[in-house]
Amino acid sequence: MILSKLVLLKYQFVISSLDPVEVYMLGIEINRQSEVSLKRQIYHKLRDYILDGRIAAGEPLPSTRELAKDLAVSRNTICEAYDMLLAEGFVLSSQGAPTRVAEGLSIPKESSEEFLQKESQSYDNIKADFRTGQPDLRYFPRYMWNRILYKAMDEMPLYQFGYSGPDGLTQLREEISGWLFRSRGIKVDPCDIFITVGATYGLHLISGMLYEEGKEILMEDPCHMGMLRALRNKGYPVCPVPVDEHGMIIEHLDGKAAWAIYVTPSHQFPLGGILPAGRRAGLIRFARENGIYIIEDDYDSEFRYCGEPIAPLYSMDPQRVIYVGTFSKVLFPALRIGYVLLPRQLHKKWRYLRTHTDVQNPPFEQAALAEFLRSRKIDRHVLKMKRLYGERRKALLLALAEQFGNTWHSWGDATGLHIAVEFPGMQFGYEFLHKCKTNGIILKSVEYHSICKGKHLDKLLLGYGHMEIDEINKGISVLNKFITSI
Amino acid sequence: MILSKLVLLKYQFVISSLDPVEVYMLGIEINRQSEVSLKRQIYHKLRDYILDGRIAAGEPLPSTRELAKDLAVSRNTICEAYDMLLAEGFVLSSQGAPTRVAEGLSIPKESSEEFLQKESQSYDNIKADFRTGQPDLRYFPRYMWNRILYKAMDEMPLYQFGYSGPDGLTQLREEISGWLFRSRGIKVDPCDIFITVGATYGLHLISGMLYEEGKEILMEDPCHMGMLRALRNKGYPVCPVPVDEHGMIIEHLDGKAAWAIYVTPSHQFPLGGILPAGRRAGLIRFARENGIYIIEDDYDSEFRYCGEPIAPLYSMDPQRVIYVGTFSKVLFPALRIGYVLLPRQLHKKWRYLRTHTDVQNPPFEQAALAEFLRSRKIDRHVLKMKRLYGERRKALLLALAEQFGNTWHSWGDATGLHIAVEFPGMQFGYEFLHKCKTNGIILKSVEYHSICKGKHLDKLLLGYGHMEIDEINKGISVLNKFITSI
Incomplete structure (x- = not known):
């Protein structure tokens, strides 16, 4: 008291x-x-x-x-x-x-602004949650992780508690190099790997390095709204390039004055296409002719269910492609560790910019992740999750077939944590999404992620990574009832 | 094999x-x-x-x-x-x-760029290290910290492993509110506290929110070069405002078209002045008249040796002042946790921008820091370090008196981890700093941190926080020999 x-x-x-x-x-x-x-x-x-x-x-x-x-x-x-x-x-x-x-001190109170109502984020009455990009956190081996992290902290050299530079921990860069070799078959010099706090941050810094006034960044349309907003926030004009079932249609690049191209070639977000080798080569030719860089965002291609992960575009030209990778989907989002593979001529600029933006990552999680990679625990975890997500994907497709008959078909490669599903003749605009929300169904449409609106109105995005199979079945049943009711 | x-x-x-x-x-x-x-x-x-x-x-x-x-x-x-x-x-x-x-795939190798030589950062032959802003990491209770962090990880609710929003952990915001009350006597609603990854990042995001084309940001001159570069990197023009022994001279503000003012009123970096109340009131009046914000950077005022910490400018007008705080100096830099106190009308914009820049902090260190604050371990640590740094400061002044007689005087309030020392008649330009470096003496001059060059040529900055007393004595002796030799 x-x-x-x-x-x-x-x-x-x-x-x-x-x-x-x-x-x-x-x-x-x-x-x-x-x-x-x-x-x-x-x-x-x-x-x-x-x-x-x-x-x-x-x-x-x-x-x-x-x-x-x-x-x-x-x-x-x-x-x-x-x-x-x-x-x-x-x-x-x-x-x-x-x-x-003393003189001149009196400053009467300014009338205070109205308190901004906290945005209500109540998810009380959720009946189905099809958010994309959500790994299942329940299966992450957190106790093992905690032990590794504790040991990493315990053994951390004292100087790492101070400022240790913008590149990232050497042992982590070496282990990521090994991981890229094991998981994607590419050989990357650890000194080309720069640690970030995630893919969004990677794009933030890269775009800050490359931006040229009067030119645009070429982006897939549809694309991830978060990435689009990250660029528009900075006042950078974006030029949408249409996407088909294979990814960016490179014929639309001709004549564009661009400072960079942003693509998701391993698993186009949101439609799921794998960019074919011919278009990849065309992209690189375009980048070379225009003296610009390609930003390759590889957000979830570890989880490919019908074959090996797709080789990164980066491997075709490491001096023209900036590869953006993340451990948010493979491990867990709150880890806040990603990385970029940078062409040599950008290293110095990156270091300078990072030092003057957020200085560096904390070293502890980096050291723990290095050990998680070194001991191959990550390989086992990815294998386990791939099996799990693969089953969920099958269950989702089965539930769709049971509930919706043959009124739909899925888009894209069997990769990642979501599917784009087309329902020919349907219209999933903003009104539909709003109604979904008020009815306890959380999902987004391809339209939501489109820059030029109106072209993909008939496609929904169904994230399934975080859902148990019975949740998937229930969710699709709820969705079916809802769609037939409107 | x-x-x-x-x-x-x-x-x-x-x-x-x-x-x-x-x-x-x-x-x-x-x-x-x-x-x-x-x-x-x-x-x-x-x-x-x-x-x-x-x-x-x-x-x-x-x-x-x-x-x-x-x-x-x-x-x-x-x-x-x-x-x-x-x-x-x-x-x-x-x-x-x-x-x-397939057709059109051949892309011959581009001639690869010359490998950029890694900048040599060898500190092999250091005889004296007077870097500023370096807390003594040897005294941080790391084993206690590790135990707290392990417990925090162990008890972390599962949803915190996912995306948990841009504001920061609720319990940390509440504990920082309590800490601000205990250490600086100000009452701050936890919902006005936003967690960052450090002060540099705070300035990065704040300037991104406030910047207006065609206007300048008013900065103290001299100021911290890192902060100046952070703004110039973004292409924001900076208007220098001269500083005297008390801090920014506000008469120089008149008629300036500014989008913000950046100040270090509790302990001006690098000269050390405490901004007097009259100038504080004047600053706030200027900000109100021009409808702009003041960015207050409080980087080390916890360590005030001759009295209580100075009350933040923020407390005079929480709707006009954005306060930037950090735990880098109080605990350790690699923690990467800071915070900003934001006026209500900026909350929404901050959340949006943070979400699309680097998303959020990792939650684990935040939870550990909350416990470190809650259990008052931070109070004990700050008290211990204040005593230690205070002794080192005295030792530094004594060593200067012994080695340099009365050819010098110190600037500013007895606060923080460095002193600005004036040697009337001396000139510490770039050539001097370069010679220092090649002779194993690491230090910066006030000139180095000046926007308009040539006004503070006779002042050196001596960081002492990270040095034991015998290192200080040896360092000043080395400096004396070096200065008399040139």
């Missing part, structure tokens, strides 16, 4: 702007149980009175003896509070004269 | 651009000990040959049977490698016909 005591300060003073005979009592409330020292409480109150004009410029403060007596505190406490006011220039002191309030 | 075996592929083919009678042998090197599967190794080699034109467009691949025999692998392995090439569009297949290489 906190005890507080209201002490009336008997020292009287006059507010200059009011009738000089009006006299006010100054109440200083001090709390002897508070963790804030008494001197600070007193200082604080006096300062407030000076700022709001209740003690006017030129007025003397009460004598330390008098105020000490009134507040029943030691005189030393009052002296210390006055010293604080003096140090910060609220009061002036000259030998022999009383301490007086 | 890795065994590798060179297998000569006897399948012969013709490079179209060369004399058609020239026949090449294709060597596929496979490594049976490799972690990369045989199918991927074979796929990879074939793909390279297709890309560099060694297998030309339209050429058939060898039959799977033949290649399997030559490489002494199962035919299934070859089929799977071919499937990978097919999936990615490198080859085309039609029933009955051999698998042929």
Whole structure:
């Protein structure tokens, strides 16, 4: 329980702007149980009175003896509070004269803005949750991870507690190089690997490095809205390039004045196509002819269910392609570790920019991840999750067939944590999404992720990675009932 | 030991651009000990040959049977490698016909850029290290911290492993509110506190929110070069405002078209002044009149040796001042946790921008820090370090007096981890700093941190936080010998 005591300060003073005979009592409330020292409480109150004009410029403060007596505190406490006011220039002191309030301090309170209502994010009444890009966190071996992280912290050299530079931990860069070799068959020099805090951040920094005024960045349309917003937030104009079942249609690139191309060639988001080798070669030719870079976002291609992961575009030209990878989907999003593979000529610029943006990643998770990679625990985890997600994918397709007959077909390669499903003749616009939400169904449409609207109105995105099979079955049944009801 | 075996592929083919009678042998090197599967190794080699034109467009691949025999692998392995090439569009297949290489794939290697020499950062021959802003990491209670972090991870709710939003952990925001009350006597609603990955990042995002084209940001001159570069990197013009022994001289603000003011009022970096209350009020009036915000960077004011920490400017007008705080100096830089106190009307914009820049902090260190604050371990740590740093500061001043007599005087308030020292008549320009470096003395001058050069040539910055007293004594002696030698 906190005890507080209201002490009336008997020292009287006059507010200059009011009738000089009006006299006010100054109440200083001090709390002897508070963790804030008494001197600070007193200082604080006096300062407030000076700022709001209740003690006017030129007025003397009460004598330390008098105020000490009134507040029943030691005189030393009052002296210390006055010293604080003096140090910060609220009061002036000259030998022999009383301490007086400095000039020009009164700043009346501005009327405070209306409190912004916190956006309601209530997911109370969820009947089906088809969000995309959600790995199943329940299967992550967190106790094993915690032990690894603890050991990493324990063994961390002391200098790593200070500033250790923008590149990332050497052992992690080496282990990622090994991981890329094992999982995607590409050989990458660890010194080309730069650790980030995730793919969104990677795009943020890369676009900051490459942007040229008067030119556009070429983006797949549809694309991930988050990535589009990340670019538009920075005021960078975006040029949409249409996507078909194979990915970006490169014929649309001709004649564009671009500073970069952003693609998801291993598993186009959201439609799921694998960019064919011919288009890949065409992309690289276009980039070379225009002297620009290709940003390759590989967000979930570890989870390919009907074959090996697709080789990155990066492997076709490591000096023209910037590869953006992340462990958010493979391990868990809150890890906040991703990486970029950078052409040599961008290394210096990246280091400079990173140092002056957010300095570096924390080293602890990096060291733990390095060990998770080194000990091949990641390989086992990916294998386990791939099996699990693959079963869920099958279950989703089966549930769709059972509930919707042959009124639909799926798009794209069997990869990742979501499927794009086309329902010919249907229209999934904003009104539909809004109705879904109010009916407890969380999902997005391809239309939502489209830059040029109206071309993909008949396609829904169904994320399944985070759902158990019975949740999938129930969800599709709920969706069917909802769609037939509207 | 890795065994590798060179297998000569006897399948012969013709490079179209060369004399058609020239026949090449294709060597596929496979490594049976490799972690990369045989199918991927074979796929990879074939793909390279297709890309560099060694297998030309339209050429058939060898039959799977033949290649399997030559490489002494199962035919299934070859089929799977071919499937990978097919999936990615490198080859085309039609029933009955051999698998042929697709058109338009050949992209010859671009001549690779010269490898950029890694910047040499050798600190081999250091005789004195007066870097600023370096807390002494040796005294951080890391084993206690590790235990707290382990417990925090262990108890972390599962949903925190996913995406948990841009604001930061609720319990940390509440504990920072309490910490601000205990350490600086200000009451802040936890919902006004937003967690960041450090002060530099805070400035990065804030400036992104506030920037207006055609206007400048007003900055103290001298100021922290890192912060200046962070703004200039983004292409934001900076208007320097001169600083005297008390901080920014606000008379210089008049008539400036600004989108924000950046100040370090509790302990001006690098000169050390405390901004007097009159100038604080003037700053706020200027900000109100111009409808702009003040960015207050409080980087090390916890360590004030001759009194209480200075109250933040923020407390004078929480709707006009954005306060940027960090735990980098109080705890350790690699923690990567800071915070900003934001006026209500900026909350929404901040959330949107953070979500699309780097999404969020990892939750684990946040939870550990919350516990470190809750259990008051931070109070004890700060008290301990303040005593330690205070002694080092005294030792530094004493060593200066012993070595340099009365040829110098120190600037600023007794706060933080460095002192600005003026040596009247001396000139510490870039040449001096360079000579220092080559002589094993790491330090910066005030000139280095100046926007308008030439005004503070006679001042050095001596960081002492990370140095033991005997290191300080030795360092000042080395500095004295060096200065008298030039």
